[in-house]
Amino acid sequence: MFSRIDRYRWSFQDSHLPEVTLFAGENVAFDQRAVRELRQMLEVQGTMNRWSSHAPEAFPEGAGLQKVVLTPDFHKAKGIPVGTVVQTRGFLLPQAVGNDVGCGMRLHTTSLTAEQVLGHQKALIPKLRRMFFEAGRNIPMNRLQREALLREGLLGLMDTTPRSLQEGLWQLFHDQDLTHEAEHTESLGSRRARNTLGLEDFLGQRDFTRDGQIGSLGGGNHFVEIQRVKNILHPGIAHAWGLRKDQVVVMVHSGSVSVGYTCASMIREHLSRLYPAGLVHPRNQLYPVPNAEVHEETVLQNWDALNAGCNFATANRLMLALMVRAVFQDLEMPTDFPLLYDATHNMIWEEDGTYIHRKGATPARGFEAMQNTPFRFTGEPVLVPGSMGTSSFVLAGLGLREALSSASHGAGRVLSRGQAMQGSTQDLDDLLRQHRVVTPVDFARTRPDVAREKLKELLQEAPDAYKNIQAIMETLQGAQIAQPVAELEPLITVKG
Numbered sequence: 001m002f003s004r005i006d007r008y009r010w011s012f013q014d015s016h017l018p019e020v021t022l023f024a025g026e027n028v029a030f031d032q033r034a035v036r037e038l039r040q041m042l043e044v045q046g047t048m049n050r051w052s053s054h055a056p057e058a059f060p061e062g063a064g065l066q067k068v069v070l071t072p073d074f075h076k077a078k079g080i081p082v083g084t085v086v087q088t089r090g091f092l093l094p095q096a097v098g099n100d101v102g103c104g105m106r107l108h109t110t111s112l113t114a115e116q117v118l119g120h121q122k123a124l125i126p127k128l129r130r131m132f133f134e135a136g137r138n139i140p141m142n143r144l145q146r147e148a149l150l151r152e153g154l155l156g157l158m159d160t161t162p163r164s165l166q167e168g169l170w171q172l173f174h175d176q177d178l179t180h181e182a183e184h185t186e187s188l189g190s191r192r193a194r195n196t197l198g199l200e201d202f203l204g205q206r207d208f209t210r211d212g213q214i215g216s217l218g219g220g221n222h223f224v225e226i227q228r229v230k231n232i233l234h235p236g237i238a239h240a241w242g243l244r245k246d247q248v249v250v251m252v253h254s255g256s257v258s259v260g261y262t263c264a265s266m267i268r269e270h271l272s273r274l275y276p277a278g279l280v281h282p283r284n285q286l287y288p289v290p291n292a293e294v295h296e297e298t299v300l301q302n303w304d305a306l307n308a309g310c311n312f313a314t315a316n317r318l319m320l321a322l323m324v325r326a327v328f329q330d331l332e333m334p335t336d337f338p339l340l341y342d343a344t345h346n347m348i349w350e351e352d353g354t355y356i357h358r359k360g361a362t363p364a365r366g367f368e369a370m371q372n373t374p375f376r377f378t379g380e381p382v383l384v385p386g387s388m389g390t391s392s393f394v395l396a397g398l399g400l401r402e403a404l405s406s407a408s409h410g411a412g413r414v415l416s417r418g419q420a421m422q423g424s425t426q427d428l429d430d431l432l433r434q435h436r437v438v439t440p441v442d443f444a445r446t447r448p449d450v451a452r453e454k455l456k457e458l459l460q461e462a463p464d465a466y467k468n469i470q471a472i473m474e475t476l477q478g479a480q481i482a483q484p485v486a487e488l489e490p491l492i493t494v495k496g
Contacts (some may be wrong), residue, residue: 002035008479012068016040022070023403023479024142025296027471029414033076034083040284041080042068044093047282058290063090066354069404071361072475073412073467079286082360082413089354091288094271094302096357097346099264100218101306102313103255104186104344105362105383105409107394109241110322110335112248112328114228117491124492125438127327130226132494133440137215137323138168140208144379147203150196150259153311154182154189154318172329174324176337181318183374186343186363189314191307194300198266198307202259214312215319217496221410221461222254224320225385227392227488233457234485237378237396240408241340243486244402250337251392252320253385253410255346263309267302292473309455310347317342340383340394345409347369356404364407364482366399382407384473387466388437390420391489392440393473395482407482411466418467436492461495 002010002022012020020038024030045065052059066087074083080313117124130136148156158178161170182188196203202213217224229247232238243249256263271287274295291299325337345362348355365380377379380397384407399405441454459465476482 008475010432012038017045018065018067018069019398020068021402022074023475023481024072025220025475025478027421028072028475029467031075031081031412031414034074034081035048036080037076038084041084041286043282043284044286046065046161047286048091048288050279051276051288054279055189058292060090060290060292063290064088069361069406071403071406071408072472073360073408073410075413076416077212077360079284080359083408085361085404086182086357086360087286088357090292091220091290092299092302092348092355093286093288093357094267094306094348095286096359097264097306098359099261100255100313101260101263101309102311103260103346104313104342105385106252106321106342107381107383108250108325108337108338109243109340110248110250110337111160112333112335113246114248114491116333117226117248120333121436121492123331124327125436126442127330128438128492129322129442129496131323131327132217132438133496137319139170139211139215139319140167141204141211141214142208142324143203143206144152146211147196149315150308150311151193152190154185154314156190156311157315158182158223167208167328169319169322170320172325176322176339181339184339184341184419185314186341189311189342191310191372193304193305193307197304197309198262199259200311202262213257214316215323216254216316217320217494218254218257220495223388224254224324224386224494225251225392225490226324226492227251228491229486230342230391230489231235231487232485233487234396234483237483237485240378241394241485242338243340243379243394244373245371248491249340249488250324251383251385252317252319254313254317254320256309256316260309262320263305266305270298270301270305288445289462306348310344311343314342320445343380343383349353358406360409361406362409363405364395364397364399365405366397369399369405379483384408384469385410385412385474388461388468388493389434389490390469393425393469393484394486394488395476395484397482398476398480400479400481402480403481408472411472413465414467415465423491424469438494439494440496458495
């Protein structure tokens with residue numbers, strides 16, 4: 001079981017397992033269900049050992065689990081807890097990423113003030129609802145663009161989108177400083193996939209047609225939020241990043257929607273074909289992918305699927321942000337809209353001969369690791385949203401190797417979705433009105449029974465279902481994982 005090392009760290013004690021460290025301060029709620037799920041996940045070491053004994057050539061020498069880090073928002077998910085970082089050598093564990101391949105966070109700064117935005121809220125809220133949920137978005141794409149996006153990410157999309165394409169959101173796309181966009185996106189928003197196998201339905205026609213996937217918010221805890229900079233916590237870094245008190249910013253949390261799900265399904269199919277027929281299948285249904293020459297093609301197929309899904313997720317967040325800018329422009333609120341940072345928190349990274357798998361954990365690298373980026377003097381921007389109606393935070397990564405340079409991607413659940421749905425819809429209704437939450441349902445105009453059903457669904461994301469974001473911040477700062485830079489408060493939240 002876990003034993004406390006110090007004020008911010010726990011150690012998982014088991015002589016047969018790799019080093020496991022949980023970062024959680026005294027005020028961070030503990031999820032016992034996630035601990036049981038963690039134990040099941042760690043059985044992948046035994047799966048690898050059995051496979052290696054059956055076929056010694058499958059795994060390179062020294063293969064195995066190296067280290068596991070659990071961030072403060074550690075909580076039960078499906079198969080592998082959210083807030084888990086797994087370091088392996090000699091094999092990939094693609095299922096550690098989950099179905100929402102490439103899910104991540106994005107933050108744009110603006111030249112608007114909270115007073116300007118709230119002065120337009122009466123018109124802003126219905127325009128946001130139309131843009132996000134009533135077919136208001138217009139993002140025509142052709143097959144060439146879609147294929148380049150999947151195979152080469154943001155850089156591929158830039159190369160295949162002519163400036164003459166000005167319809168819908170493309171005018172705003174060209175209005176962005178696209179070089180800045182790429183430089184302020186983790187991995188330039190461009191991971192190379194050799195092909196788009198299995199994604200033929202997404203590629204669509206050769207002619208320009210409205211795209212049915214990109215610009216999709218998704219459900220669960222995904223959101224687009226217009227926020228105000230409430231407090232500056234590190235003036236020097238805030239100034240370098242263009243953050244100032246009372247400024248309006250736009251935060252996006254979303255992923256790869258059905259494209260990512262398709263990619264994850266392809267990965268599961270690859271794994272089922274790869275596992276030796278003579279071995280008992282693992283109880284946890286988690287399959288390592290040996291990084292040996294005999295399995296090279298399967299490894300590459302997994303990378304293709306992961307990279308394509310991640311590329312789509314990054315572009316999806318870009319379009320979701322531009323949808324907000326389009327609404328601002330429509331209401332005659334022109335604004336600068338530079339990207340501060342975009343980073344995924346569901347992906348695999350190759351580092352120093354090992355693989356770092358992050359599920360619901362965001363990179364938090366220090367300035368040394370960011371030397372070839374605009375963040376070489378500050379460390380990597382870390383975006384940590386709170387629960388609905390609470391503060392979010394911008395931090396600077398400190399590159400703590402003990403934490404595998406990883407931080408929380410949010411507050412983390414304390415109640416399951418089923419438990420949360422037993423809460424009071426009246427309390428949630430009051431919260432939605434107080435915090436200006438835009439949903440597909442206009443509660444002022446819809447039928448009472450439809451409104452009640454939507455409220456029950458939204459109870460899954462009620463603040464009481466999540467850990468205290470201040471306790472998460474205390475741990476990240478106290479453990480020297482990341483330095484808080486600014487606190488953001490919600491003005492208007494868009495949720496699917």
